[in-house]
Amino acid sequence: MKKTVVLLLSLILLAGCNQSTNKDNTDTTSSSTKQETSTEAVTTNLAETPSESSEDDRPAFGMLKEDQGKLPPVVDGVLTVPGQTTKFDYGGEMELLKIADGGQYWLGPLAVQVNDIKLFKVTGLPEEAQNKISRISGKKVGDEFQYVQISYVVGNTSKDNIQFFGLETVVLGKSEQIMTTRNIFKDSFDSDVFYGESQQSGLATLVFDKDASLINEIKLIFSSVWKADDLSQIESSGEVTIKFE
Template sequence: MFIVQLLLALALLGGSDSSNDTTSTQLEVNPLLPHPAYSELVLESGLKPFRSELTYKGLEPDYNQFEQAAKILQDKLLESALPPLLSKSGDTGTFDYGGQLKLLKTVPLKQSIEFGPLTIHMMDAQLLEASDIPDDTRKNISILNHEDVGPDITYIKIIYSVENTTDQNIGFYGLNSIHPNTGKPISADRNFMRKPYVYHQYDGVVMDNMGYGLVYTDDPDKLESIELVFNRIYDYDTGETIVEPTSLNIPFTVQK
């Protein structure tokens, strides 16, 4: 079941594949080693959930522009076909939100990392280029990105699953930010691939699939690595911190 869930998450969050014959050197990634995140890397904008817990429980329905934009994009994603993922640099396909898609760089991670009571199953990190994006999709991506985007964008996509391996009630806001080796850091609150009404409570043994699409505005040719910063993990009932914010460095260059 675990493998099926991950494969389904990859399919839902991927692009429609019409791969060309472009070949690329397979990137071999050494085991990812988590380490405490420097305080200056933890962005304030990525510390909190997108919405209140009351909204999720239906007590205070929230129809703000961010939830509406997320729902519209998620509906488009769910309506799209589920072909194989783009897997090699140069592969092209259809952007599930409308337009064309090209894979620029990819890191096949397939690694599981323990963060206290949680295990994060890292799947893929990709740099993609979407073009000919229709106006309605551009509008909703712009809302979630907090800045206007044009008909063509470059973005970083991260896919992982969170598994609570204990019977403890755990709170975790997920990814805080991405710090490329070049350019400015990107806060996770700009995620245009997020699900509407995201919940951040992991009560008992449970797993949740997460996808992030974050617009990257710097030179894609100069992107050599990204540092992922995850928010703290805490006891949901008491608020006590269990694991401080943690970083993972992911290379986008071939390792010797």
């Protein structure tokens, strides 16, 4: 009888140990599975997180990303980038075709600062304006034409009064020559006499026939320089060639 009781107790204890071992194994397996699932979730989330934009993808200062690659807006009607357009003073629309930066040049005591040179194309010009510009420029102008604009400033660095007529001739490319007496807009020089240590601004606007795409350079020919008091010549006429990049 004692042997039977002892045997039963042994079986009960053995069954309890097996149950505890199975529970531990189940908990360990469950914990491992949870860790793997958590790791997979983290990995997936990292893969789905979008990377930051590189500097090359960022739009230029002052522009929205969707406007990247587009022409900048025109400010106060001044065209600064080829392709920009605005209204033309006599009607129709004008487009900037080419632009070249100038520089500073010396003619005796005169410092000539060429600001820029621009080639424009005008379209949709009214008939009345066509007749007016044809008469001023000496060229037959239709509803579409091209013109060059040269903006410059002349400063007299001496105390003497100087006589100077400014820009006299423009040569486009190596062929088309235009006298500045054919300005379609009034030249802004108030006088051909530059008093001591004074300056004046000049603006040449000239109609041309040559295909603008074939113009790679422009030659500017300025007048001679004299002393205004006795008309003695200080410097003969000067010229400069500026290239379109």
